[in-house]
């Protein structure tokens with residue numbers, strides 16, 4: 255095991271799905287002491303690599319009772335964005351004045367989601383994940399590919415990057431984090447709803463009409479992103495579309511929730527675009543339509559009984 259300069263840090267990860275489980279495995283590989291704060295308990299954390307099929311069991315501590323926890327230096331919030339309020343009891347016990355809370359979720363406005371649950375002195379670091387992972391069962395994560403994280407440039411981001419020395423993750427400190435976050439939202443606003451609503455993986459983007467619908471979504475997101483100060487243009491739409499089509503077996507976090515009948519993260523993906531569009535006086539009819547469909551589908555199983 256190669257250890258980073260900061261090996262041995264105590265890190266608490268709230269949420270043990272695709273992102274939480276994979277981050278736990280890589281931070282463990284970097285030599286840290288990991289506590290996974292879970293909602294649904296399980297016996298062991300197992301990571302399967304889609305490329306090659308290797309399977310690794312990761313020895314992490316699994317915590318189920320917030321009341322039993324002490325403050326941690328690093329706290330990674332890896333729940334779906336709408337589940338942050340339900341994690342308040344974890345944040346209350348884990349976050350102290352010296353803690354850094356890293357919000358590793360999709361969307362924008364990461365700090366606003368956690369700030370109401372934290373002491374004023376606690377620092378918050380937003381993190382954009384380029385990492386495709388799927389929770390197959392509690393504690394069993396399939397890594398489809400990619401391991402990159404973008405954070406705002408600065409000393410806290412540098413400290414965070416050091417944690418990952420010796421892991422598979424590449425951490426980038428961004429001087430224009432707003433553009434990076436909107437760029438990821440552009441990807442998500444196209445990929446997540448289309449896969450969740452069609453109940454298909456990346457292969458669905460090889461259909462030219464589906465790809466054209468995704469472009470219509472994307473053009474609206476770019477218009478809103480520009481009004482919000484992000485440096486995106488319509489030329490940024492084709493890259494993510496092509497990557498989706500080239501990963502026919504990789505889905506999206508929203509598709510996996512749809513398959514399992516769980517609530518969808520629509521308010522923080524398409525909803526975030528529609529809200530920002532309203533603030534800037536931009537009409538986004540395609541995204542408004544998609545938002546209504548996602549709301550209707552959210553939390554319903556596919557067995558036709560509801």
Ligand SMILES: NC(=O)C1=CN([C@@H]2O[C@H](COP(=O)(O)OP(=O)(O)OC[C@H]3O[C@@H](n4cnc5c(N)ncnc54)[C@H](OP(=O)(O)O)[C@@H]3O)[C@@H](O)[C@H]2O)C=CC1
Pocket residue numbers: 268269270271272273274291292293294332333334335337340341342344358359360383384385386387388389392506507519
């Ligand atoms: N999957 C992916 O490829 C990517 C996902 N993202 C983003 O990362 C975030 C996480 O996504 P993902 O990992 O896929 O989501 P998952 O649904 O796989 O995992 C979320 C986890 O959070 C847990 N959780 C929810 N509420 C609580 C709580 N109160 N206390 C403790 N645990 C809780 C869930 O528990 P339970 O097991 O009980 O459901 C689940 O294990 C999202 O914002 C997503 O958009 C970003 C890039 C890629």
Ligand SMILES: CC(C)(CO)C(=O)C(=O)O
Pocket residue numbers: 360384385386387441442445446505506507508
């Ligand atoms: C990019 C993508 C679609 C896969 O990593 C993602 O961010 C998600 O599944 O939410």
